[in-house]
Amino acid sequence: MELLSQTIICGILLGGMYALIAIGMTLIMGVMNIVNLAHGALVMVGMYVTYVCAQEFGVDPYLGMFVAMLVLFFLGCLIQKFMINRLVEVESILPENQVLLTVGIMLVLTEGIRLIFKSDYRSVVTSYSSDTLYFSGMAISVPMLTGFFIAMLFTFLLHLFLTRTDLGKSIRATAQDRDAAVYMGINASKITMITFGLGAALAAAGGSLLLPLFYLWPDIGHLFTAKSFIITILGGLGSTGGAIVGGLILGIAESLGATYISMGYKDVVGLVIFLLVLLFLPGGVRSLVKRWQA
Amino acid sequence: MRRSKWQLAMACLLSVCLLVTVTGCGDTGTDAGKDAIKLGVILPLTGSEAMFGTMEKNAFEMAYEELKAAGKTTINGKEIKLVFEDDQGRQDVAKSATEKLVNQDKVALLSGGYSSACTNVIAGSAQTMNIPFVAVTGSADDITKKGWQWVFRGTAAPASKYTGALWDMMDNVIKSKTVAIIYENTDFGTSSAKGFRQECQKRGIQVVFDQHYESGAIDFKPMLANLKNTSPDLVFAVSYVMDAAMIVKQMKEIDFNSKFFVGGGAGYTMPEFKENAGDASEFVASTTLWVPGVTWPGAGDFFKKYTDKYTKEPDYHGAQAYATAYVLIDALNRAGDLSPAGIQKALKETDLMTVMGPIKFEDWEGYTNQTKPSTYVVQWQKGKLEVVWPEKVKSAAHVYPVPNWKER
């Protein structure tokens, strides 16, 4: 019983942080309808910004996170405006060449970081890095718990932003129907730019939350790209609430798989769930909710 | 229809361009040094293994400068030159690099190879092209087990032989009854675990837990919680750099105690491990091929000189490359003629004391041209890596059994 509850709690905490990274992707995929393979690289760049803040200026990672979010917001805007947007406007046989462009961006970001920081493994050790709470036989890591709550807070704030502000509403409108949004007087190219920036900033936040308990090297991005995809599809494209549920499902499933099958098959469990959802519930969790409401 | 004609014309034009580029590739190095003896070194200088590739390149260059100062890099008026190639940690690129070095640069011998995959490919190509190849780090058993006469491995032990000193210590001090094995599912991890499992069977030690994992996980607690339930006397873990730190940190978090935790080399001896794991690294032991404090001549000097020069501490990978450079240049100096066969003969006769211990390419237990490795058990004590076994060369007494987390 202890083993089971420990497994599930670990899964939930980790899933929450995955979810924050995935929300960035779900926003981008929802509004722009492209598969962004550079997402993990953006997480990685964000983590390096936080790392530099902590190492050079002694800023706590939870504060450095805000610097990273700002930097990544602008980086995201630039990438969208000057690179990806070009492709949206020109005609091509396969729209998927946008995906390939994100692969190129990923290569450039990863190798650029590698030139600056080398391939060395870096980590930020804080006074609270290895603090642990013990609770009826279960061990809960403090930075993981903190990370989970900050991730949830960000998600809540984002939800408010998307539902209560004009800008947020424009983003949702563009995601639902780009053409209709343009007819309503929304500047779609500005909205996509801001969305991409926002997605990048959230990715940076998610990465920074992991920094006190994980470590960092230039190729770390791949890890997050794959997870974000799975969560995005699990939750349903463009749905923030869905991404949270997706993150939690993935976290718990991986944890259970690791405990009761084998650590080696942990990722297989995640991928199989992903395929099953694709096949039998293509709209993700969101479509389930809609069906239930109707 | 005109469209496809146009395509064809372009195809012709581009293939001409391609041929020109390809021909251009190799020309850069051919005329520069007709009078030089070239020594090709293939290392991952970009990609995810670049950290180690760069360290080994630095060590190679450092050894070369020392030997140059000692006047050993000129043979009969011909200068020895190091030619580095990047394999990006990918084996098809390693094959291209080998082809280029052998056929374009006309190197006298080959060295390098970080990952087992790349080393396998370089070794196979070297064997078919009859060029001597001295492996630096790649530790897969297969590399020297195929009976390949052109392949030499001096500074790296076969993965299943990494634990020699540990077994000696097990028999004399630890005497565990139950052990647990956790390892990453890579070539190195599976080979090490296999070797360890066989030794356990031989001694009738019960393996109570045996699981592998995918490198790069954030959360090892599911596996560790299962491991805790089996309460083994000893845990043997084979992990890549940062997984090692994550594992011991999370062991502390879930308060899992064993009498002895020993890593199978790789991750558990790196400076980064200590840095990331913090005080959870205390009393963690590991088998290893080399430590800065080892008693071989020049080992301490190498560590100090490298640290001063590159402002970063080298680990055993650096020492492997450094020692290999000495072995190679020694063999070239002794070689009667500088044909591949002459160099092969000289390598075979190598008997050299290096910072990695004595290097001698021997045939034993099915291995060909493989140095008998000297291995150590080291333990982190007060933030320093101390040699605790074999008795003869120890720098500190071992701590066994290790105190429980809560009693520290």
Added chain:
Amino acid sequence: MNKIKKLNWLFALLVLLAAIAVPWVIKAPYHLHILILVMVWATIGTAWNLLGGYTGQVSFGHAAFFGVGAYAAGLLNLHYGLSPWWGMALGPVVAALAALPIGLICFRLRGPYFALAMLALGEIFRLMFTNLTEFTNGAKGVLIMPEITSKMFFYYVGLTVLVVTLLVTYLIVHSKIGYYLVSIREDQDAATSLGIPTTFYKNVALLPSAFFTGLAGAFYMNYVAFIDPNIVFNLSNVSVMVILVVMMGGVATTWGPTIGAGIYIALGEYFRATLGSANVLVFGILVCLIIMFMPNGIIGGLETLKQKFFRSGTGLPGGGNGEVLRS
């Protein structure tokens, strides 16, 4: 019309003759080695192009077929001691068989969902081949000792594989089936409403695509002589790389993948040999630039350039430019 068609075949024949003559002109094994790699990638690219380019089903999981083909050859040697050359016969068949259930599963999905499902399948293959150590040797991989070492031999085998792939793809695309495939890419709903069984024709495109990718995999195993799951099932180094190769050359064109492979491999190797540790970075920048400025690949880009030339050419007094280009 017929005359032009004949001219095309004549051109193709000339290219083929030139390719056959190459090893007698360039004898350096290193250059032949690079050309062999080019042919491997050109084959995978052409195979991918049939499904991704013409049919519009962008697969991010072709590493699965490549790996299965390579492992078929490797495991024959490992378990049964047979020559890995038998893998050239078995590998493509196994890859095509593997494609059957995959097609059944994935063709229920469209667009980015299909792409992601293929991506997941590719990764599942990698993880299964890593974990099933008894059968596949796990992460240790399969190492063989090649019996034949002559580069020229590999060159001609590679060339044969590529020519067969090109020919079959060309014949499929230029038959009635080809029109069905393109119609699926352009508008699947319209195709369905016209009575084209779209799922069936997607499978028709997938099977040869998997078959030839598997063939390239088996050839690769024979040539490089070592494989492990991380190499042949690699997402970025196989699945994504093949898409890059095709997109750089020209999607949905006969010669695009071959040109793309030539440029990709030769330039990659050239950068690696000359630029030191920045080589991948420069390469990444180049990829970005090509896709940004030639979204339809090099052939597509030249096509556009040509059209621009003609348009501006006719208006100007010295419009003879276009004439020169046309001949």
